[in-house]
Amino acid sequence: MLFKDIPGLESIKSTLIRSVQTSHLAHAQLFDSAPGGGGLALALAFSTYINCTNRSEEDSCGVCASCAKMNKLIHPDFHFIFPIATSKKIDGKTSEAFLSYWRSFILESPYRLLPEWLDYISAENKQGNIAVEEARGILRKLSVKAYEGEYKILLLWKPDIMNASASNALLKILEEPPFKTIFLLVSDQSDRLLTTIISRTQRIAVPAFSDKDVRTFLMDHTVSESTAKHITYLSDGNLSEALQLVKETGDDRSGWFIEWMRSCYKYDVAHLVKFADSFDGMNKEKQKGLLDYALRLFRDMLVWSHGAGELLRVPEEELTFVQNFSKAVNFESLENMIQEVNVAYYHIERNVRAKMVLLDLSLTIAHFFQRR
Ligand SMILES: [Zn+2]
Numbered sequence: 001m002l003f004k005d006i007p008g009l010e011s012i013k014s015t016l017i018r019s020v021q022t023s024h025l026a027h028a029q030l031f032d033s034a035p036g037g038g039g040l041a042l043a044l045a046f047s048t049y050i051n052c053t054n055r056s057e058e059d060s061c062g063v064c065a066s067c068a069k070m071n072k073l074i075h076p077d078f079h080f081i082f083p084i085a086t087s088k089k090i091d092g093k094t095s096e097a098f099l100s101y102w103r104s105f106i107l108e109s110p111y112r113l114l115p116e117w118l119d120y121i122s123a124e125n126k127q128g129n130i131a132v133e134e135a136r137g138i139l140r141k142l143s144v145k146a147y148e149g150e151y152k153i154l155l156l157w158k159p160d161i162m163n164a165s166a167s168n169a170l171l172k173i174l175e176e177p178p179f180k181t182i183f184l185l186v187s188d189q190s191d192r193l194l195t196t197i198i199s200r201t202q203r204i205a206v207p208a209f210s211d212k213d214v215r216t217f218l219m220d221h222t223v224s225e226s227t228a229k230h231i232t233y234l235s236d237g238n239l240s241e242a243l244q245l246v247k248e249t250g251d252d253r254s255g256w257f258i259e260w261m262r263s264c265y266k267y268d269v270a271h272l273v274k275f276a277d278s279f280d281g282m283n284k285e286k287q288k289g290l291l292d293y294a295l296r297l298f299r300d301m302l303v304w305s306h307g308a309g310e311l312l313r314v315p316e317e318e319l320t321f322v323q324n325f326s327k328a329v330n331f332e333s334l335e336n337m338i339q340e341v342n343v344a345y346y347h348i349e350r351n352v353r354a355k356m357v358l359l360d361l362s363l364t365i366a367h368f369f370q371r372r
Contacts, residue, residue, distance in 0.1 A: 001044035001070075001110060003059045007239075008213035009038050012206060016046045017058070025050070025151070026202035028174050028183040032190040034208035036238030040157060041110040042206060043184040044070075047078055047153045050182065073103045079141045082157040083114060083128035087121045094134050111239035113188070114158055130162045135169035142178050152181045159185045160192040167194045174200040208237030218242060230254065234293065248286065253293045254318055260294075261325065264366040272362040280355035287354055291345045298338045301326045305334065333368040340364050 003013045019025055033039025045060070048070040052060035060067050069075040084098050092098060098121060105112070105120050118128050142152050162170065174183060174197070185201060187193060209217075211232050217239065218228035223246055230253070235242035263271045279287060297318070305326040329337070344361045348354060 001041055001048060002062055003042075003045045003049070006038050006041045006045060007217040008210055009042065009206065012038075012042060012204060013045075015204070016042065017049065020046075020050055020055070021057070025182060027177045027181065028201040029185065030190065030193075030198065030201035030203045031184065031186045031206055032203050033186065033188050033206040034237065035113060035188045036111055036235070036240035036242070037188065037206050037208050038111070038239075039186045039188060039206045040106070040112075042204075043155055043186050044073075044106075044110055047075075047155065047184065050151055050153065051075065051077065073106065077152045079152070079154045080157070081130060081134055081138065081154065083117070083130050083161055085118055085121065085123035085125055085128050087123050089122045094131070094137060109240075109243060111243060113240050114161070116240070128158070128161060130156075130158070130166050132163070132166040132169055135162065135166040135173070138170070138173055139178070142181050150180065152178070153184060154181065155184045155186065157186050158188075159197065160187045160189040164194075167197060171196055171200065209239055210237065213237075214239060214242050218246065221246075234296070245289075248289065253290060254321075256290060257294055257297060258321055260362070261365075264362055265328065265369050267366045267370070269363075272359060272366070275362065276355045276359040279358040280353070282354070284348065284354075287348050288345060291341055291348065295338060295341050295345070297322065298334060298341065301329075302331070302334050302338070305331060329368060337365055337368055 003017070006013070031039035031043050033042075048060045048067055049055055051066045051070065053064045053066055054061040060070075062071070066075060070078065073080075080095060080099065080102060082095050082098075082102055084092070084095050087098075090098055090101065095102065101121055102117075105117060114128055138154060142154060156170075159167070159170065171194070177183070183201075185197075190198065190203075214235060214237060215228045215232040218231060219225060223231070227246075231242050231245045234245060260275060263275060279290070282290075301322055304322055326334075340361055344357050347357045
């Protein structure tokens, strides 16, 4: 991973680069990242940069022997610790046994969340854990002198899920670090870290990606401009979520929503029944995604009808629809609609028959239109 592969976050990148150039490398650094943010990607690019033998003022060279190994995450001076869980697929009690899976998981994309990782290894529970033995094993991993690079680097992903004994074992190491070793802690829930760990590290705050960065990133990865705009709007700077949405796309949420609302408005019961039928045939994630989308637009309409239209992040194509729709219902109805969609969402989550849920919701919404 090179810095240039990561969208935006320019000032953080230059701070990291400067710290290498001026040899002011803190031995323990905490990448305190927004969920789905650039924390892990930055830590990887930073590690690559630290050991690159031909780095420029902006980035690693990407081609030297060190970069080539970092590129595959097989550099002998670069170590990982990450959460694991019991898995039918993999037999092992420490992250070592999961390493090859971990490498391909991260090489696919470094903008990912713990549940995705646990899915990837077919974990039997949905927690994930970094055991105290793992923390103690850190010293063994680092006890040999750096083979090739100047520094040994240990990247610890999700220190926030460590229990007290593992955290304390880590703390001990951070207090008396081995020579020429750098610890990079990457967390997307730093509020769950022991304050003693936070105080032993240099904190690097990594904010969520900007809308522009998400959009550009998606368009650079062969997503069409209109879909990219759409997904950017839905993902709130969370690149992990944006990439998940790209996978699910194919479903045109806004088209679906607009057609649904038109049928409600016209009180076209026959069409609403058909709609409910097709909704019933979708998987639960997609059903929830559509209701989520409806909720978001309803909330935006509420904002719009309160005269705070400039706050909206609605993509241009939907703006006209939102404006017209807001004129067709009053505040109270809109608030009720939000309430009803929330109830429907709750029912879908609890496996109430989707067809009934959507038809019920459609008819309720149709009534609100009648009442304006
Ligand atoms: Zn290099």
